[in-house]
Amino acid sequence: MNKAQNLLRLNFSSFDKAWVLNYAYTQLREGWALTSWKKDIFYFIIDWLSNAETIKVTTSGSTGVPKTMQLNKKYVKKSAEATNSFFGLKKGDKALLCLPVKYIAGKLMIVRALEGKYNLYCVEPSLTPRFDEAPIDFSAMTPAQANSLMASNQGRLLLGNINQLILGGDRIPTSLEKKLQTIDTKVWHTYGMTETITHVALRRVNGNDASEWFYAMKHVSLSHQDNQLVINAPAIGVNRMVTNDVVDFNRDGGFKVLGRKDNVVISGGIKLFPETIEKKLEGVCNKPFYFSGVSDDTLGSKLVMYIESDEFMDLEPLRKKVFLLLDKYEIPKDIIVKKHFKRTISNKIIRE
DSSP states (O other), rough: OOOSSSSSEEEEEESSSHHHHHHHHHHHHHHHTTOHHHHHHHHHHHHHHHOOOOOEEEOTTTTTTOOOOEEEEEHHHHHHHHHHHHHTTTTTTTEOSOOOOOSSSHHHHHHHHHHHTTTEEOOOOOSSSOOOOOOEEEEEOOOHHHHHHTHHHHHHHHHHHHHHEEEESOOOOHHHHHHHSSSSSSEEEEEGGGGGTEEEEEEEOTTTTSSSSSSEOTTTTEEEETTTEEEEGGGEEEEEEEEEEEEEEEESSOEEEEEGGGEEEETTEEEOHHHHHHHHHTOOOSSSSEEEEEEEEEEEEEEEEEEESSOOOHHHHHHHHHHHSOGGSSSSSEEEEEEEOOOOOOOBBBOO
């Protein structure tokens, strides 16, 4: 084990779990100067290797108030094994942990490394992770982290040192997806949530196998109910979970997320998906924005575009671009500027 100031190297390939557990206790007992992110890692290792049958996790709060829930360890282990198998990870491989262990994605990186007996290089979670080890066989990041790294030559080099990378927790902006075509790192976009113990479907973002469609992992079967995605994965304790995501399936069983059911705007009998419309306007507006529905006597609901700005905006140039880029029914009836948007604890915009 190596515990540098900004790097925590956990060699799970050379030690059994009893040794690892003792090491974690020792570090917490003697490491009075340990930073909080390192303490979180050791506390979770102790939690995972304890005799308790469940672990407590906190949802990200991406769609509202964060909540805590208990996950059965046998299901968590199955999820970790499925990921290790999919990516061909094996004993002695190197993985990078740069996500907070407070949430499920960070926890699963530790479980995968422990169960797969590979080495875990842990760095402080930040928007721009810093790591010098190379090469790295596998890592997980948010799209925001990948985007931040791609913004500099050093960051691009760091990403290029990772063989396989999964991005989750949010959609991938079109601009970032284009940038990722320029690196050799094999990048996947994941679909999942805390309740499904991270991802249950993936799509390749770059390379010859790049696709716009998510495909289920082997232990998962997908269907739909009123166009909402239904997940069935008994191996991880998920039984016909009806999600809030409205999806479109292709003939091969792949799916795209059109938007969340709660966000759908029915205007004059036409179903409009704000998330799909927003993607068409990426790069057009340099301010945070979103689409939402407002009650209307004639249409039932009318589509409105909201922009966050604390300064005056001449909206006419934007209106012209919106008119050219969007379909007839997708063009907002109004564009409204607000000084500040409400946001969740994970900094996602709350649509009003």
